[in-house]
Structure formats: structure tokens, C-alpha cells
Amino acid sequence: MIERRFDPGGRIIGLMLRHYYLYRGSIPRIIELAYWPLMQIMLWGFITEYFQQHSSLIAKAGGLLLAGVLLWDVLFRGQLGVSVSFLEELWSRNLGQMFVSPLKPQELAAALMAVSVVRTIIGLSPAALAAWVLYEFNIASMGLSLVAFFGLLMTFSWAIGIAVCAMLLRFGLGAESLAWVSVFALAPVSAVYYPVEILPAWLEPIALALPSAHVFEGMRSVLLNGYFDWGHFFWAAGLNVVMLVIANWLFVTAFNSARDGGRLLQSGE
Amino acid sequence: MVSEIPVEAKSLSKRFGEVIAVENIDFSVKRGQVIGLLGGNGAGKTTTMSLLMGLVTPSAGEARIFGEDVIKRNPSALARINFSSPYVEMPGRLTVAENLMVYAHLFGVVHAKERIAKLAKDLDLESFLNRMTRTLSAGQKSRSALAKSLINEPELLLLDEPTASLDPDTADWVRTYLEAYQRDTGAAILLASHNMPEVERLCDEVLMMRAGRIVDRGSPAELISRHGRRNLEEVFLDIARKRTKETS
Numbered sequence: 001m002i003e004r005r006f007d008p009g010g011r012i013i014g015l016m017l018r019h020y021y022l023y024r025g026s027i028p029r030i031i032e033l034a035y036w037p038l039m040q041i042m043l044w045g046f047i048t049e050y051f052q053q054h055s056s057l058i059a060k061a062g063g064l065l066l067a068g069v070l071l072w073d074v075l076f077r078g079q080l081g082v083s084v085s086f087l088e089e090l091w092s093r094n095l096g097q098m099f100v101s102p103l104k105p106q107e108l109a110a111a112l113m114a115v116s117v118v119r120t121i122i123g124l125s126p127a128a129l130a131a132w133v134l135y136e137f138n139i140a141s142m143g144l145s146l147v148a149f150f151g152l153l154m155t156f157s158w159a160i161g162i163a164v165c166a167m168l169l170r171f172g173l174g175a176e177s178l179a180w181v182s183v184f185a186l187a188p189v190s191a192v193y194y195p196v197e198i199l200p201a202w203l204e205p206i207a208l209a210l211p212s213a214h215v216f217e218g219m220r221s222v223l224l225n226g227y228f229d230w231g232h233f234f235w236a237a238g239l240n241v242v243m244l245v246i247a248n249w250l251f252v253t254a255f256n257s258a259r260d261g262g263r264l265l266q267s268g269e
Numbered sequence: 270m271v272s273e274i275p276v277e278a279k280s281l282s283k284r285f286g287e288v289i290a291v292e293n294i295d296f297s298v299k300r301g302q303v304i305g306l307l308g309g310n311g312a313g314k315t316t317t318m319s320l321l322m323g324l325v326t327p328s329a330g331e332a333r334i335f336g337e338d339v340i341k342r343n344p345s346a347l348a349r350i351n352f353s354s355p356y357v358e359m360p361g362r363l364t365v366a367e368n369l370m371v372y373a374h375l376f377g378v379v380h381a382k383e384r385i386a387k388l389a390k391d392l393d394l395e396s397f398l399n400r401m402t403r404t405l406s407a408g409q410k411s412r413s414a415l416a417k418s419l420i421n422e423p424e425l426l427l428l429d430e431p432t433a434s435l436d437p438d439t440a441d442w443v444r445t446y447l448e449a450y451q452r453d454t455g456a457a458i459l460l461a462s463h464n465m466p467e468v469e470r471l472c473d474e475v476l477m478m479r480a481g482r483i484v485d486r487g488s489p490a491e492l493i494s495r496h497g498r499r500n501l502e503e504v505f506l507d508i509a510r511k512r513t514k515e516t517s
Contacts, residue, residue: 101375
């Protein structure tokens, strides 16, 4: 009889391998990862150069817009990394096969999160490099603050991505477009390019209930004042915990609903 | 003490809204047994298998795999089973070898490369092991799916129409391989099929299903004799067309 082991780590690595093999064999997929972030940074780089000549704020902190673009893409690409990787399983009608194995839904979620980190780093590295070479903005100059912002935004992106996966499990591929558009609903209230105080009074509490608004407020604090705002950091971290708990509950509930409705074997149809 | 019986279904039922997919079925599959699930389309065969794999939650009753309630998804029990169906696919953009490596990890196979090499040799996959799964012929896909279902050397193998869409030669080859696997490992096999000669050849016992219920059971010879027919196909038609009384 062959030797078997029962560790969750092996199953998570197995799912990560599945996506590594997929990207290794598909150049268009790799190009797609980097294409939009690169185009975004090119566009906003020229806008920044224009505003530097007409805005005292941008003249003072030229990286404000470019840092916003790059960090917003961490949230967007991170969320896509989770939800599109899950869509790959639906498209290939693989979900039923996977769950005949000892795989648990939380392990699938963990693997999707790990894949999203790799996808995000691969997708954003060329854009960050372009910002440095073409527009003399080195996002790494933010130092440890960048690590904190990246971590906070990745965590929030996981929560959104897992919630989207829950919708896909519940409603099937009819909800596919959620994977692409859901994060944009958060853009106006995430205060990416402007402070929260610009928002109407009734929207401010909504913005401050999102980890992303605290991250972008923190980013402005670092770039404009050279000061890391621990208050925003702890708010974002605490809200992330709440968001992850809600997303995990949604995912497990949707998984159980899919089992009850017999949809695991039919996914993709 | 935990039971070592591969399959125990007790008063198992499943409803999807108003639709009764499986109704109050009882059966077990012991080590080394090959049990056939026979019935027309919509009889409840695939739902029964899904219930046993924990992919579907029962509305009533319980399904146990090696003594464990499958609803709890105990990894040590699930690592001992596997499944194959022509209606469920593997990722088409991965090669056969890559797919097998992924599933080896999911099932916790320790020496994955050696296991894949052995299956490739046994199932004659070597010539297309590095080809994308979506480019394979139906026969090659079927053999790859069989390799996936054997990757963890399962002690319980659930097969949903394993030879559907195969030419007679390949289908016979698959049946011969399954017989050898069952003989060599003592595995239990639950087989859903519409192919009557296949069921007669492979199965020790057959569960005849109609409208979610087990309406008759016995060895192929017993069923043929009891119904006064010449072969299992005639028995199947009797039951599917409700020409016999239910016996269970």
C-alpha cells in the first residue's frame, strides 16, 4: 500500500502548483497580469507630470498619484488573484473533483490567497519599475510603510475575493462579472486620490469603515508629512480582521449551500 | 471502535426542493466487493455517489465511509477513496502529468513522482503524459481520468460510467484493468453504469434503482433468475418500465 499523509500544507501546495502549471504554460496569462498595471502607471505618470506644473500639492509630493495607482492596484489585483483563480476551477469544471479529495474549503481559500500574493507581485513589479525609470518615483522609498500598506491591502483584497467566491459558489458563473467589478464599488469611498474629508459627511463613516480608506490616508501621511500614522494602521488591521471573518463565514455558508443544492459536481455548467 | 466497512448507507435520502432524488436507501459495500448501481437516467445513481463522497448533504439518514460520517469530511477517510466520471473533467490546460501531480498532493501521496510513473506505465499513458489534457482523445482522457482516480491507491473506488464513450476495445481494456486492480488490492468498488454486460462481468451484487429507490438487489445471476429473463438488460427494462413488483 502506498504511503499517504494528511497535512493541510501539502494540499495547499498542490493547489498552488495547479496555478503555477497553468501560468507556466500560458504566456498570454502572464502578459495579462502585467499589462493593465503598466498601462495605468504610464497614464497616471503623464498626468502627474502635467499636474506638477499646475498644482502645489503634486509639486510637493509628486509620488502621491503614482503611489495611489500602485497601491490601488494591490487591492484590485489581489482581489482578482483570489476570484479569477477560483473562476479557473469553475471554468475547468474541477471543483467536484477537488472536493472528492480531503481538501477543506478553508484550505482552498488559503491556497487562493497565496496565489493572489504571487500574482499581484508579478503583475505590479513591471509597473513599479516603470514608475521609477520613467517618472523617478521609487515606491520602495516608502520603506517599511510600504510593507505595511501592501500587507493591509492584500488582506482586504482577500476578504473581497473570498466573498466574491462565495457568490460564485452560490450563484454559479452567472455571477462571474462580480469578480471584475466588485472592487470598483469601493473606489469612491476608499479615498485613493483624495482625503476622506472631501467626501460628503454622510459618506465619511462608510469610508472609515473600510480598511482601504485608512491605508490611503496613511499613505498620504507618509508622502506629505513623512509620518507613519499608527492610528490608521490599527484601524485598517482591525477592520481587516472583521472583513476576513465575514468573508470566511460567507464562503463556508456558500460551500454548505452548494453541497445542499448538489452544485459542487455541476459547477461550470 | 471505528468501522472499517468502506460504505454504509443508512436510511439515506436526498430531496432537492420538491424533487426526491434518493429515498430511504440502505446498503453497504464491504472490502473486496464490487457493487453495481443500475437504473435509468434520473434514477438517483449519481446523487447516491455524490452523497457517499460528501459532495451532497443528505436530507435524512447517514452515509459513512470507513466508519466516518462523510459530512464531517474527515481527511483520513477521504484520502482512502477516489472517483472517476467522464462527466467531470480535469483542468484541460494542464498536462496529464501536471494534473496527476496536483491530485497526488490533494490526496497526500508521499512519493508522487514514483506513483505517477507506475500509473503511466500500467495504464499506458507514457506517450501522452506531457500533453495538455484538453488535446487528448476520448480514450486517452478516460485512461488519464482512471489514473487520477487511482493516484492514491484508493481502498474504495467510485466509478460513474467509467467506459461511457469508449470504443469496445478500450472499454474492455479498462474493465480488465479494474478487475486486476480489485484483485490485487482488495479494494471495494461502487460502479454506476448503463452497460449491462459490464455490470454482469464486474459486479458481485447489483442495486437496481428507480426514482431514487432501490427496487431490487442481488447478484446478476440471481436477478436474471428471479425475473425469469435471459440477461441483465431484460431485467433492467422490466424494472425501468415498472413491469415487476418492488422487492425491497
